[in-house]
Amino acid sequence: MASSGWHNRDVYGKPKTNLPKSTENATTFTYSYNRTKIVLIILSAILLFSLVGLIIVIIILFATGVFTTRTTIATTTTPSPLNPGLVNKTFICSFNILDQANTAYSNTNSFEYLQSMLMINNAIGIMVTQSSLRDVTPSYDVISLANRGSDVNVQFRITISVPSSSTVNFQTILNLLQTGLPIFENQLNNTTVDPNSISVNMV
Numbered sequence: 001m002a003s004s005g006w007h008n009r010d011v012y013g014k015p016k017t018n019l020p021k022s023t024e025n026a027t028t029f030t031y032s033y034n035r036t037k038i039v040l041i042i043l044s045a046i047l048l049f050s051l052v053g054l055i056i057v058i059i060i061l062f063a064t065g066v067f068t069t070r071t072t073i074a075t076t077t078t079p080s081p082l083n084p085g086l087v088n089k090t091f092i093c094s095f096n097i098l099d100q101a102n103t104a105y106s107n108t109n110s111f112e113y114l115q116s117m118l119m120i121n122n123a124i125g126i127m128v129t130q131s132s133l134r135d136v137t138p139s140y141d142v143i144s145l146a147n148r149g150s151d152v153n154v155q156f157r158i159t160i161s162v163p164s165s166s167t168v169n170f171q172t173i174l175n176l177l178q179t180g181l182p183i184f185e186n187q188l189n190n191t192t193v194d195p196n197s198i199s200v201n202m203v
Contacts, residue, residue, distance in 0.1 A: 086161045089202060091173045092143070094155040096197040097188070101147040108144075117142050120154055123187035127180040128158060136160040136168075151194070170200040 104112035121142045128138050143155040162168050177200070181193050 085164060087164045087166075088159055088161055089166075089168060090157060090159045091170060092155065092157055092201045092203055093173065093177060094153060094197070094199050095177070096148055096151040096153050096194045098151050098192045098194055100152045100191060101150050102152065103147075105145050105147055105152060113145060116145060116152075119188065120145070121156075123184050124156055126187055127184040128176075130183055131176050131180050133158075133160055133176060136162050151197075153197075170202045173202075174198060174200045 102112055102116070104110040105116070107113060121140070124140050124142065128134070128140055137160065139159045141157050143157055146153045146155075158173060160168065177198050178195060181195065185191055185193060
């Protein structure tokens with residue numbers, strides 16, 4: 001019995017077969033290699049998604065202006081006697097437009113009053129911006145309209161920005177209005193302004 005080698009047989013009486021050591025080692029190595037490969041693939045996928053997410057965040061930050069590629073350079077302006085600071089000068093002006101009185105002007109909320117204010121304001125703007133004042137950042141607005149017999153009195157404001165040493169005064173503005181009347185009158189269908197009614201006061 002001993003010579004039959006029964007202890008080397010399986011339960012069915014067949015000779016037992018043992019895998020060579022090299023085969024077992026190869027199987028273990030293949031399993032470890034596959035597991036490592038899977039781990040590397042997972043880590044690569046995570047890294048890829050992280051990079052894509054980071055790129056998207058950076059694009060959003062640039063699009064919303066949080067990040068900018070422009071460099072802001074701080075500058076300091078030192079006042080100089082050759083370049084004095086600007087000051088605002090305001091002038092209250094008025095004149096009469098002949099034969100343009102309207103009973104509706106007694107109601108400052110009436111359509112006629114508001115429409116006339118707008119038209120006169122536009123005409124004053126064209127007159128001022130076509131004068132020598134165009135270079136001193138003029139602003140202007142109509143203050144009021146009021147009937148004066150058959151005429152209508154227009155009161156308006158002109159403000160300019162000039163160097164503090166500027167000699168511009170009420171006489172400068174008066175001369176401007178007198179020479180600019182044809183432009184103003186042309187904008188209002190050739191109405192007529194009484195040149196003797198022009199007044200200017202600096203405030």
